[in-house]
């Protein structure tokens with residue numbers, strides 16, 4: 001039997017329909033949380049809900065585009081109407097953006113990547129934190145990337161956005177620590193998900209050589225390995241941890 005560290009906790013996972021977000025959502029559900037998964041595609045969200053329920057967990061789906069403030073506000077309203085609280089928010093929604101040099105990305109690429117990966121996280125926190133302030137507690141975990149800690153080859157807008165997420169995380173930890181709200185980030189290296197498949201296509205045949213050359217553990221991550229770090233940061237076991245950007249990267253950023 002898994003631990004039930006999140007029994008009766010209301011947890012929001014953006015981008016919870018696929019990849020790392022789905023794994024995070026299922027891990028929370030296994031540990032007793034009521035998980036709300038949010039993203040743009042209904043079918044993917046429903047699939048996560050079905051998987052969580054099959055394992056005896058509680059889950060719900062809400063569609064949202066995190067780049068649209070009205071929708072983000074609406075999502076928080078729905079969660080409060082249905083469940084009356086938000087104990088943990090995992091801001092995981094993101095889009096890929098790699099495979100070219102800085103000067104080869106256009107303004108549209110820049111907007112697409114930063115709107116979701118940076119502004120989307122800011123908008124999400126902007127509407128989650130007031131709820132946590134009223135409660136007097138809460139935990140936020142943002143999914144950044146190793147590209148939020150170090151430079152990342154041929155991924156300028158993505159790297160800028162993820163560095164921004166780490167900056168937002170640290171600042172929010174300072175702003176809201178006195179109110180009992182902890183804010184941390186996880187920074188995964190390459191993880192086996194649909195996004196990595198896209199990145200592999202964008203980078204071409206040398207992609208795997210690039211990844212593996214940089215990973216001391218010598219393999220790509222499984223989504224569950226990121227989920228376990230998110231759950232720890234969200235849990236009472238991390239009660240004195242805030243403002244951190246925790247690399248889950250097989251050693252990539254140790255070099």
Ligand SMILES: NC(=O)c1ccc[n+]([C@@H]2O[C@H](COP(=O)([O-])OP(=O)(O)OC[C@H]3O[C@@H](n4cnc5c(N)ncnc54)[C@H](OP(=O)(O)O)[C@@H]3O)[C@@H](O)[C@H]2O)c1
Pocket residue numbers: 014015016017018019020021038039040041042044064065066067092093094095116120143144145146187188189190191192193194195196
């Ligand atoms: N895979 C990796 O190697 C890796 C490494 C480091 C960090 N990360 C980060 O991990 C997070 C999850 O990525 P993943 O690898 O699991 O890829 P993924 O399977 O493509 O998941 C991304 C999720 O974000 C959602 N999303 C995208 N744009 C959105 C928007 N505007 N509004 C709401 N939801 C949106 C997508 O759902 P919809 O399309 O249905 O909205 C999707 O479920 C991302 O932040 C990514 O940058 C991934």
